[in-house]
Amino acid sequence: METLAALGHGFAVALTPYNLLWALVGVTVGTAVGVLPGIGPALTVALLLPVTYNLDPTAAFIMFGGIYYGAMYGSSTTSILLNTPGESGSIVTAIDGHAMARQGRGAQALATAAIGSFIAGTIATIALTFVAPAMVRLALLFGPAEYFALMVLALTTVTAVLGNSLVRGLSSLFLGLALGLVGIDLQTGQARFTLGIPELLDGIDTVIVAVGLFAVGETLYVAARSRYETEELYALRGSIWLSREDWARSWKPWLRGTALGFPIGALPAGGTEIPTFLSYLLEKRLSKRPEEFGKGAIEAVAGPEAANNASVAGTMAPLLALGLPTSATAAIMLAAFQQYGLQPGPLLFESNPGLVWGLIASLYIGNALLLVLNLPLVGLWVRLLTIPKPWLYAGILLFATMGAYTLNNNVFDLILLWVIGLIGFGMRVLEVPVAPCIVGLILGPLAEQQFRRALAISQGDPSVFVTHPLALLLFAIAAVLLLTPAVLRYRQRRLAS
Amino acid sequence: MTTGRSLRIGESVLGLCVLGLGLFIALQTFRMKVAPIHAAVGPRLFPYLIGAGLIVLGILVLREAWFGRIAHAEGVELDWPPVGIIAAGLVLQMLLLERLGWILAGGLLFMVVARAFGSPRVHLDAALGLVLAGLIFVLFNYGLDLRLPAGILAPLLAPAG
Structure with missing residues (x-):
């Protein structure tokens, strides 16, 4: 009941014309960056951080939430019509979605994706409404030792589940942790790894790293590959309405996708890719017509598209209740909280309920707006795909350098952007995932703080991390996640030989 | 055409960079002049841990580069x-x-x-x-x-x- 009252208050905040306007801006921008390949929600929020510096934080987060939701809607359009996923959460959608487009059923694929996203987004936002306060109650039991253990778990899962090589994922994570060390140590005032450069005393900004890896690195990679990739855009034809059979085949995958997406997003398991892959496999297993999968099965679009939206709602729960980002976009949003001097967690629910519940309420509203934007107006977004590639990427780099420069009005940040962009290009070529680096950069310093705080409380006795049952449990889960793939591979090799 | 061989060289460069970064962090931390403080953990523990992690990972990446599975095993065209x-x-x-x-x-x-x-x-x-x-x-x-x-x-x- 208390939760519903809080949510009601949130709607009062979100429905003011001013905040409604920012929700609309957010979902529109989100859909656009979702549709456009090469630019995603993490990069967009990062680029908007300097711009929103003077904006009211509630309005800014309402916009960021809209961007995150909107990107998941928009990316399905690109997957289906262009066979290039707009975001990593829509990789699976491209398989059957594009096959449907080739058969002239692109409109139906878009419709099942949009309606599924709406249903999943709404159910998952309801779940978020009730799970977030529960997480807050859990968080109240947490001391520094538990927070440290939780952060180690989040860092482990983000790394272990992404990419196909644990060593490469860990390298990316440790690069992020190393970048996070740069600057003045908060506890002692000791300057670390600043190489005598005064600009580095404040540390390396998350925005620079995110923009460098996602915009500059990605643009360089696309430039290197652009001669070899051919894309074919399929026009939309015929009615966009789903037939009775389409509905019958879609509604169960929507619900199952939601059931997979939300918990996986909410547990620190990182990103939108995993639930979409799981949803695809599940639908194939359950389908009476598994032979259609890969050749345009509507279930294979409905399930994963529901899953990616649900997982986005899921990532908001640990972000708001624990201050724990489980995806690159959530990591940038945590940086946004820091920019405003806010600390997500139980205290934020107490001190700033207008922001927290206004944001959650605006997610309901944004979801409804997105259904309108993406179903009747989908034709407008398809036009975005006709922007010539040279202009698209030239524009992305123009905005990237603008975002980096305006952080501190400093050319030094552009040099840093360039260096990190080249590193990002190398990572892209060698298939080193970049998300662990971003999450490591932002969580590393927080984890160090909690670690030192825990030891200060225990007067230097390191056994706090194993004598607290919750902390021990979290460490154990992290160890299992890290070691399981290695053990499985070892057993496979033994069986093979 | 970037072949498997040059990709292995690329992986080796990655391994050497990670290893080098780890050694650099360890060395810098060792040289860091720290004011004597009474806190249980000073500003040097985490850099040491991260440096050590990078050194181990660098060696593992080098091992993967020469004996393991690399990215784009079939080669990748880069312009x-x-x-x-x-x-x-x-x-x-x-x-x-x-x-x-x-x-x-x-x-x-x-x-x-x-x-x-x-x-x-x-x-x-x-x-x-x-x-x-x-x-x-x-x-x-x-x-x-x-x-x-x-x-x-x-x-x-x-x-x-």
Whole structure:
């Protein structure tokens, strides 16, 4: 009941014309960056951080939430019509979605994706409404030792589940942790790894790293590959309405996708890719017509598209209740909280309920707006795909350098952007995932703080991390996640030989 | 064509970089002059841990590079000139931004990147880049409270209010 009252208050905040306007801006921008390949929600929020510096934080987060939701809607359009996923959460959608487009059923694929996203987004936002306060109650039991253990778990899962090589994922994570060390140590005032450069005393900004890896690195990679990739855009034809059979085949995958997406997003398991892959496999297993999968099965679009939206709602729960980002976009949003001097967690629910519940309420509203934007107006977004590639990427780099420069009005940040962009290009070529680096950069310093705080409380006795049952449990889960793939591979090799 | 062999070299470079970064962090931490404090953990423990982690990972990446499975095992086509042009364009913008101002430097960057992606219409690209950079300039300096450098166009542009 208390939760519903809080949510009601949130709607009062979100429905003011001013905040409604920012929700609309957010979902529109989100859909656009979702549709456009090469630019995603993490990069967009990062680029908007300097711009929103003077904006009211509630309005800014309402916009960021809209961007995150909107990107998941928009990316399905690109997957289906262009066979290039707009975001990593829509990789699976491209398989059957594009096959449907080739058969002239692109409109139906878009419709099942949009309606599924709406249903999943709404159910998952309801779940978020009730799970977030529960997480807050859990968080109240947490001391520094538990927070440290939780952060180690989040860092482990983000790394272990992404990419196909644990060593490469860990390298990316440790690069992020190393970048996070740069600057003045908060506890002692000791300057670390600043190489005598005064600009580095404040540390390396998350925005620079995110923009460098996602915009500059990605643009360089696309430039290197652009001669070899051919894309074919399929026009939309015929009615966009789903037939009775389409509905019958879609509604169960929507619900199952939601059931997979939300918990996986909410547990620190990182990103939108995993639930979409799981949803695809599940639908194939359950389908009476598994032979259609890969050749345009509507279930294979409905399930994963529901899953990616649900997982986005899921990532908001640990972000708001624990201050724990489980995806690159959530990591940038945590940086946004820091920019405003806010600390997500139980205290934020107490001190700033207008922001927290206004944001959650605006997610309901944004979801409804997105259904309108993406179903009747989908034709407008398809036009975005006709922007010539040279202009698209030239524009992305123009905005990237603008975002980096305006952080501190400093050319030094552009040099840093360039260096990190080249590193990002190398990572892209060698298939080193970049998300662990971003999450490591932002969580590393927080984890160090909690670690030192825990030891200060225990007067230097390191056994706090194993004598607290919750902390021990979290460490154990992290160890299992890290070691399981290695053990499985070892057993496979033994069986093979 | 970038073959498996050069990709293995690329992986080795990655391994050496990770290893080198780890050694650098460990060495810098060792040399760090720390004021004597009474805290249980000083500012050196985490750098040591991260440095050690990077050293181990660097060795593992090197092992993977020569004996394990690498990315793009079937080889990957990479076109290097556009990468070089874009990287050079970004350096050019860094050098010119505060001299020529945002609009000219940004327009130039736009043109260079579009060219690197194979756009044939250089004049149109330049015009579009100048318009886009100009719009960003107007929005930022007059609409938002941010300052992009006006550079040599300063006499033509009204000071932000």
